[in-house]
Amino acid sequence: MTFDAATKMEFLYTLRSKGVTDARVLTAMEQVDRADYIKGTFADRAYEDMPLPIACGQTISQPSVVGLMTQALQVSPRDKVLEIGTGSGYQAAILSKLARRVYTVDRYRRLVHAARAVFEQNDITNITTFTADGSHGFAEQAPFDRILLTAAAEDPPGPLLAQLRVGGVMVLPVGQSDAVQSLIRVTRTETGLDYDELRAVRFVPLLEGLGQE
Numbered sequence: 001m002t003f004d005a006a007t008k009m010e011f012l013y014t015l016r017s018k019g020v021t022d023a024r025v026l027t028a029m030e031q032v033d034r035a036d037y038i039k040g041t042f043a044d045r046a047y048e049d050m051p052l053p054i055a056c057g058q059t060i061s062q063p064s065v066v067g068l069m070t071q072a073l074q075v076s077p078r079d080k081v082l083e084i085g086t087g088s089g090y091q092a093a094i095l096s097k098l099a100r101r102v103y104t105v106d107r108y109r110r111l112v113h114a115a116r117a118v119f120e121q122n123d124i125t126n127i128t129t130f131t132a133d134g135s136h137g138f139a140e141q142a143p144f145d146r147i148l149l150t151a152a153a154e155d156p157p158g159p160l161l162a163q164l165r166v167g168g169v170m171v172l173p174v175g176q177s178d179a180v181q182s183l184i185r186v187t188r189t190e191t192g193l194d195y196d197e198l199r200a201v202r203f204v205p206l207l208e209g210l211g212q213e
C-alpha cells in the first residue's frame, strides 16, 4: 500500500487540529509510515485517525492519541525511553526518531517479532525489543529518562515509578474500567512525584503475565 503526498499532508493537518503541535513530534510522525505497522485489509486505512485491529486481539492506537502522548512525554535526543506495550511497533518507531534509545516490551511474542521485523526493514537500529510482562519494567537498563505505557493500568505500577530517573517523566492511561480512563503524566522530582491529568482516553488493559501467542 502506498499513499500520496496529499493523504500524508491531510494526516498531518488532522494531527495539528487535534492538538499535536510540537514540531519535532510532527516531523517524527511524518517520517514513520503507519501502513508498515498494519497488516492485511486494514492497511489501506493507515492514514485515518482511528485505532485499528492488529494481531493477538490488540490495537494500533489512534494517531492523534499517539501524537499527544509523545508530546506529553517531552522526549529529548539524549533520552533512554522504555515503552510498555509494543503492539504494532508504531509508537516505538516514532519514539526512536526522538530519543537516543528505545526499549519496548510486549507480553505477546508474536507482536514483538513482527514489530522487530518492521524495524529491521526500515533500518531503525536504536530500538531494543523484548517479550515480558512489562509491568515489572526492565531493571537491567534502569533508570529511564522517559517511560510510556500504551495499555491502561489501575494505578501507575510501582516498579515503573521506581525505574524513573529524577527529572524523568512517565505518561500512562489509568482507570478502573475500559470505559473511563485518563491519560496522566508523572514527573519524578528530587522529593517525590508530581501528577498531571491530561485528558480522557481509551486503551486496552495492562494484563499480567505472558500472552499465549
Ligand code: SAH
Residues within 6 Å of the ligand: 058, 059, 060, 061, 084, 085, 086, 087, 088, 089, 090, 091, 092, 105, 106, 107, 108, 111, 132, 133, 134, 135, 150, 151, 204, 205, 206, 207, 208, 209, 211
Ligand atoms: N503502542 C502500540 C499499541 C499498543 S496496544 C502501537 O503503537 O501499536 C497495547 C499493548 O499492550 C498490546 O499489544 C498488549 O499486548 C500490551 N500489553 C498489555 N499488558 C501488558 C504487559 N503487562 N506487559 C507488556 N505488554 C502488555
